[in-house]
Amino acid sequence: MVDTMSEKSLLRRSIPFLLTIFIVVADQLSKAWIVANVPQGTMYASYLNDFISIWHVRNQAIGFSIGAGLPMVAKILLFIVLPLGILTFMVIFLLRTKELTGLQHWLSAALVGGGLGNIIDRIFREDWVVDFVSLRIYGLFGLERWPTFNVADSTVVVAGIALMLTVLFGGRSREKQKQSADGTD
Numbered sequence: 369m370v371d372t373m374s375e376k377s378l379l380r381r382s383i384p385f386l387l388t389i390f391i392v393v394a395d396q397l398s399k400a401w402i403v404a405n406v407p408q409g410t411m412y413a414s415y416l417n418d419f420i421s422i423w424h425v426r427n428q429a430i431g432f433s434i435g436a437g438l439p440m441v442a443k444i445l446l447f448i449v450l451p452l453g454i455l456t457f458m459v460i461f462l463l464r465t466k467e468l469t470g471l472q473h474w475l476s477a478a479l480v481g482g483g484l485g486n487i488i489d490r491i492f493r494e495d496w497v498v499d500f501v502s503l504r505i506y507g508l509f510g511l512e513r514w515p516t517f518n519v520a521d522s523t524v525v526v527a528g529i530a531l532m533l534t535v536l537f538g539g540r541s542r543e544k545q546k547q548s549a550d551g552t553d
Contacts, residue, residue, distance in 0.1 A: 377466070378463060381462060381463055381464075381465075381473060382463065384462070384473045384474045384476070384477035385459075385462075385477050385480070386477075387474060387477045387478055387481060388477045388478070388480045388481035388484070389481070390481070391478060391481030391482060391484075391485060391519070391520070391523050392481050392484050392485050392488070394519050395481070395482070395485030395486075395518060395519040395520040395523070396485065396488060398500070398518065398519050399489065399493075399498040399500070399518060399519075402422075402424050402498055402500045403424070403493075403498060406422070406423070406424035406500070407424060408424050408425070408426060408495070409424065409425065410423070410424060411423050412424070412500075418504055419503065419504050420501065420502070420503055420504075421502045421504075422500055422501065422502070423499070423500055423501075423502050423516055424498065424500055425498075425499050425500070425516050426493075426495040426496055426497065426498060426499070427496060427497045427499050427516075428443070428495065428496045428497075429443070429447070430447055431515070431517075431521065432515050433515070435447065447490055448487060448490050448491060451483055451487055452487060454483075455480055455483050455484060455487070458476060458479070458480055459480060462476050462477065462480075469534065469538060471534055471538070472531060472534050472535070472538070475527045475530050475531040475534065476527075476531060478523055478526075478527035479523070479524055479527045479528060479531065481520070481523060482519075482520040482521070482522075482523035482524035482527065483520070483524060484520075485518070485519065485520030485523070486518075486520045486521070486524075489520075497518070498518060499515075499516040499517055499518050499521070500516065500518055501516060501517050501518065501522070502514065502516045
């Protein structure tokens with residue numbers, strides 16, 4: 369009976385990884401479409417009076433081109449090996465922990481999907497990460513346009529902010545709530 373309960377618990381904690389898979393697939397399909405249909409360095413289309421435009425650009429570093437000037441060995445260690453280690457730790461943690469709420473599990477699974485999307489590019493694409501969404505921000509932060517991004521990038525940002533908000537302002541995990549209700553907290 370104990371094994372069945374732990375198997376059910378593990379299965380319940382594994383379900384959010386369906387979102388991870390969905391994000392990786394959506395990210396890679398959107399990038400594959402851009403690579404196949406938009407020559408690198410060119411704009412495909414512009415929408416909403418140039419608020420949103422679709423481009424094909426590459427980023428050989430991380431967000432905002434941080435680390436672009438690093439030697440390739442450093443890039444591999446800092447932008448592939450280290451993130452893979454962190455993502456591996458996150459997956460193991462998410463499969464074992466009962467401390468997170470259901471929402472926090474889903475948001476963490478989204479972070480893993482976004483991270484994997486860009487790591488896949490860094491490993492398998494010659495010019496590394498494909499970025500294609502460009503937003504006009506009308507001089508905010510001294511920029512006319514926000515740096516170009518992709519599905520993985522936006523997932524990491526949105527899920528990361530939402531996860532921080534749930535940690536700062538959200539409730540406690542179901543296990544903690546149950547303990548409090550039982551008076552065992």
